[in-house]
Amino acid sequence: MIGGRAVSLREASHSIVADSRPDNDGLRDIVLTYLRAGDDIAAIQRAISERDRSLAPGLASFEGLRLVKTDEWECLVSYILATYANVPRISKMVSSLASAYGKRIDSEFNAFPTMRRLREASVEDLERCGLGYRARYVHDLCQQVDARRIESMRRLGYDDLREELLGFPGVGNKVADCVALFGFGKLESFPIDVWIERALARMYGIRGSYRELREFAQDRFGPYAGYAQEYLYHNERELSRSGTCRFMRRGGSSDRIP
DNA sequence: GCCCAGGAGTGTG
DNA sequence: CACACTCATGGG
Numbered sequence: 001m002i003g004g005r006a007v008s009l010r011e012a013s014h015s016i017v018a019d020s021r022p023d024n025d026g027l028r029d030i031v032l033t034y035l036r037a038g039d040d041i042a043a044i045q046r047a048i049s050e051r052d053r054s055l056a057p058g059l060a061s062f063e064g065l066r067l068v069k070t071d072e073w074e075c076l077v078s079y080i081l082a083t084y085a086n087v088p089r090i091s092k093m094v095s096s097l098a099s100a101y102g103k104r105i106d107s108e109f110n111a112f113p114t115m116r117r118l119r120e121a122s123v124e125d126l127e128r129c130g131l132g133y134r135a136r137y138v139h140d141l142c143q144q145v146d147a148r149r150i151e152s153m154r155r156l157g158y159d160d161l162r163e164e165l166l167g168f169p170g171v172g173n174k175v176a177d178c179v180a181l182f183g184f185g186k187l188e189s190f191p192i193d194v195w196i197e198r199a200l201a202r203m204y205g206i207r208g209s210y211r212e213l214r215e216f217a218q219d220r221f222g223p224y225a226g227y228a229q230e231y232l233y234h235n236e237r238e239l240s241r242s243g244t245c246r247f248m249r250r251g252g253s254s255d256r257i258p
Numbered sequence: 259g260c261c262c263a264g265g266a267g268t269g270t271g
Numbered sequence: 272c273a274c275a276c277t278c279a280t281g282g283g
Contacts, residue, residue, distance in 0.1 A: 174266090
């Protein structure tokens, strides 16, 4: 809401970023950093369209859909929790951890726990937060990661970052790519979950191992594959929920890359 | 009650 | 490397 008027995220981002009044600088930095307001969506969509003409017609309607840039530690733990769980439950696990170990912000909200604080939790403590078998992963992760480790990982390129993330307990291909994309801002990362598998099979008729699908996607979508993933993901979920589909199947001659 | 969830670890072929 | 099986639990 701006001035009591409902606006799109795109318009809100523009208004806040354009407003350089001193008392708005904090909010401006937050929007720039965490809502990626500096990303040139038009240029990104153009780059994706040039690589895959079949996506061009649908992309414009996703103009307001943005990637987020979250805290690396929070992102890492959250996606470890997200394995084999649905979204409402993931939210519940995160808020339970915050309630038990996070700094109190107000009567109904706690910040996500710091590494140091969460390290004090036993496996049993974490299970009481509803983590299930993920409690062991988070507990072991806390014993082998600290702020300096995360800091050093910020300087890595996508491939090296991915390898290091895969060394953490509870981190496989999909989680590593999600943390690389949303936590470390590697826009070439293309996380593949069940929805993306469905999208790639439906639209391109391909199936395969994680590596095969990832190489296909990165070759096809290029340095902004992460944005392409976000578009494909939401389109596939919309298709499942309401039957609407913004992207057509490939197959015509007009969408072929010369 | 039943089925599924924005998967990962482990063991085996 | 690819597959099958198991993992603990809440939501729909």
